[in-house]
Amino acid sequence: MNILVVGTGAREHAICNSVKNAELYSIMSNNNPGIARLSKFQISSEKDLNGVKKFALDNKIDMAIIGPEAPLEMGIVDELQKVGIGCVGPTKAAARIETDKAFMRDLFDKHNIDGSIVYKVFDNLEDTEEFIDNFDQDIVIKPIGLTGGKGVKIVGEHLEDGQAAKNYVKEIIENKISGHAQVVIEERLLGEEFTVQAFVDGNKVVPMPAAQDHPHAYEGDQGPITGGMGSYSDNNGLLPFLDKKNYDKSVKIMQDTVNAVKNEVGPYKGILYGQFMLCKDGPKLVEYNARFGDPEAMNVLPLLKTDFVGICESIIDGNIKKAEFEKKATVCKYIVPKGYPESGKAGQVIDVNESKIYQNSALVYYAAVNQIDNKIYTSASRALGIVGIGDSISEAEKICENATKYVQGDIYHRKDIGTNDLIQKRVEHMKSIRKSQ
Ligand code: GLY
Numbered sequence: 001m002n003i004l005v006v007g008t009g010a011r012e013h014a015i016c017n018s019v020k021n022a023e024l025y026s027i028m029s030n031n032n033p034g035i036a037r038l039s040k041f042q043i044s045s046e047k048d049l050n051g052v053k054k055f056a057l058d059n060k061i062d063m064a065i066i067g068p069e070a071p072l073e074m075g076i077v078d079e080l081q082k083v084g085i086g087c088v089g090p091t092k093a094a095a096r097i098e099t100d101k102a103f104m105r106d107l108f109d110k111h112n113i114d115g116s117i118v119y120k121v122f123d124n125l126e127d128t129e130e131f132i133d134n135f136d137q138d139i140v141i142k143p144i145g146l147t148g149g150k151g152v153k154i155v156g157e158h159l160e161d162g163q164a165a166k167n168y169v170k171e172i173i174e175n176k177i178s179g180h181a182q183v184v185i186e187e188r189l190l191g192e193e194f195t196v197q198a199f200v201d202g203n204k205v206v207p208m209p210a211a212q213d214h215p216h217a218y219e220g221d222q223g224p225i226t227g228g229m230g231s232y233s234d235n236n237g238l239l240p241f242l243d244k245k246n247y248d249k250s251v252k253i254m255q256d257t258v259n260a261v262k263n264e265v266g267p268y269k270g271i272l273y274g275q276f277m278l279c280k281d282g283p284k285l286v287e288y289n290a291r292f293g294d295p296e297a298m299n300v301l302p303l304l305k306t307d308f309v310g311i312c313e314s315i316i317d318g319n320i321k322k323a324e325f326e327k328k329a330t331v332c333k334y335i336v337p338k339g340y341p342e343s344g345k346a347g348q349v350i351d352v353n354e355s356k357i358y359q360n361s362a363l364v365y366y367a368a369v370n371q372i373d374n375k376i377y378t379s380a381s382r383a384l385g386i387v388g389i390g391d392s393i394s395e396a397e398k399i400c401e402n403a404t405k406y407v408q409g410d411i412y413h414r415k416d417i418g419t420n421d422l423i424q425k426r427v428e429h430m431k432s433i434r435k436s437q
Contacts, residue, residue, distance in 0.1 A: 002060050003309065004085075005039065006046050006076065007067025008032050010334075010365035010385040011294035014301045015065055017365075018308035025059050027052055033376060034366035046071050049079050061085055063312060066270070069146060072290050073099040077270075086316035090290050093265035097257065097272070098290040101144045101184045108285065111260035115253040115276070115285040118187040128169045131185060132162050138188035141168055145178030149215070149227055150341075154188055158225075189277040189284050192241050192430050195231070195296045196250045196274045199311055201320040202267030205255045206311075209237035209303065209325055210247055211296040212426070217341060219416045226341045227382060230333040230417035232393050233299040237325065240393070240423050241430035242278055250276050250283045257288070269315050280433050298365050298385050299330040331396040331418035332387045334367070337378040338410045344380035350409030352376060352384065362403030363387040383411060393418050 001022045005015050013034035016024060026039040027046055035041060040059070044051050047070055056064060064080050066072055066089030075092035089095075096103040108116040118137075121144065122128040132139065141159070143151040151172075155165045173181045195213060199206045211233040217223035234240065238247050254274050261268045273289035273296070292301075301308070303325040314320040337344040350369070357364050368381035384407065388400030397418035404413055416422045 001062045001309070003312075004056050004059070004061040004064040005035070005067065006052060006064060006071060008035070008046065008368070009067065009294055010034075010367035010382070011292050011297040012067040013365040013367075014297045015067060015292065018301045018304060019065075020307065020309060022309055025055070025061060027055055030368070030370040030379070031372065032366045032369065033371040034364070036371065047074060049074055049076055052076060053079055053083060056080060056085055057083060063088070063316065065089070065312060067291060069095070069098055069289060069291055073146060087270070088312045088315050089270040090268050091266065094261050094268040095290040096265070097261060097268070097288045099146055101142055101287065102182060104288060105184060105186075107257065107260050107264065111256065111263070113253060113256045113260060114249065115283055117189065117284050119184055121182060121184050122169070123173070123182045125166070125170055125173060128183065128185065129166050132165050132169075135185075139165065140186045140188050141165055141172075142184045142186065143172045143178035143180065144182045144184055145180045147178045150225065151178055152225075156188070189279055189286065190436075191277045191279040191284075191433050192426055193275060193277050193286060194239055194242055195293050196247065196254065196276065197293060197296060197300060198251070198254055198272045198274070199315055199320055199323055200258055200268050200270060200272050201315045202262065202269045202318045203258070204320055205251060205258055205272065206320050206323045207251045207254070208300040208323065209233045210239050210242055211293070211299040212239055213293065213296060214414060214417050219414050224341055226336070228293070228295050228334065229336070229414045230331070230385070231293075231295045231299050232331045232396070232418040232423075233329060234393055235327050235329045235391060241427050246278055246283050250274060253283065253285060267318070269318070278430065280436060295332045295334060295385050298332045298363075298387050300325065302363060302387060302389060303328055303330065328389050328391065329393040329396045330387055330389050331393060331400040332385050333400050333404060333413045333417050334382045334385050335404065335407050335411050335413045336382045337380065338412055340381065344378070345410050346378055346380045348378045348410045349375050350378060350383060350407060350411060353406040356406040357386065357403045360399065360403050360406070361388070362399050363389070364403075378409070378411075393423060394420055
């Protein structure tokens with residue numbers, strides 16, 4: 001079987017690593033050394049749909065797995081399906097669960113899906129200003145389309161006050177940030193965020209272990225929001241602050257969403273990523289992604305015991321049964337160039353001692369780096385993910401942290417991800433949320 005993976009980052013490196021007993025092809029926008037060694041590749045834009053289609057046809061691709069959201073938004077799945085190529089990824093219409101936040105919130109309301117929150121969609125400044133002046137809770141402002149994770153702003157955290165909120169709305173509407181002159185304003189949720197990813201075959205949702213990402217750049221959850229500095233998962237598929245009851249509730253929300261999407265725009269096939277906030281009264285949906293998470297793909301895929309290619313086939317055929325995972329904990333830490341996310345130093349050589357990393361039982365997944373003549377160069381974005389796997393989060397963290405010393409260059413990472421201190425802080429925070437009025 002010929003399988004095409006579309007995408008360039010550590011998420012796609014983890015996907016490629018999971019493909020066994022198949023001829024692997026890839027389209028990536030720069031020379032990711034991890035993907036390059038596993039596949040026959042073409043370096044070109046993932047958003048050039050005609051280019052992807054031609055490469056797929058030329059190489060007699062049987063199945064395509066789409067990593068990032070941008071080509072999904074453009075309809076890559078619709079295009080490949082037209083020429084008979086099955087895809088792990090939703091159609092353009094079904095991907096609106098990620099690419100159109102107004103569609104997603106309206107779906108929850110229309111289908112009475114649990115985990116909904118107070119929200120309103122606006123396309124003009126006057127109505128928004130009135131809402132901001134009269135709403136008596138903290139709010140979050142989101143452009144309705146894709147912003148690479150950088151468009152969401154919380155009043156009281158990223159925006160000082162109501163006036164700053166109005167200025168940001170003006171900027172979104174006037175400049176069509178995310179491609180639309182629309183914003184969603186939502187109530188601010190208090191609690192602990194977590195991720196549940198699932199394989200979806202159009203009807204059935206088969207969930208993966210929960211994980212928790214760390215969006216802030218610096219230790220102690222300080223600094224600017226990034227694409228995610230690292231993540232962890234626990235040996236029981238839950239998290240130290242997330243019990244089975246609330247995990248199951250989250251999966252039920254995802255199943256109800258998949259049923260509703262089918263009803264509205266047709267079946268959802270691919271990976272569904274639910275980002276939830278565990279609040280005092282249970283999980284609420286923060287947002288969906290129509291793909292694996294990055295870094296969270298690196299927590300779940302190395303633990304997958306069921307054949308990944310078999311799962312992908314059953315997603316396309318609509319008959320997925322199960323996905324089994326090793327009962328291990330994982331910790332992933334992203335190594336990023338100094339200055340990331342605002343002004344990451346691009347074009348710097350980094351030295352990655354892979355054999356030492358593997359000898360120390362850790363894994364390495366390359367992200368936004370470019371290999372030229374056996375040297376690895378940074379871009380302005382995340383460089384590579386190191387993953388430790390162990391019987392406990394603490395053991396996985398030690399394996400991961402120890403391996404980070406085998407990457408040298410003008411780089412940094414968050415040492416605190418997965419440490420007992422930070423995990424305990426999360427648990428205590430959740431306790432205080434439960435006790436709050
Ligand atoms: N972990 C954030 C994302 O995948 O978008």
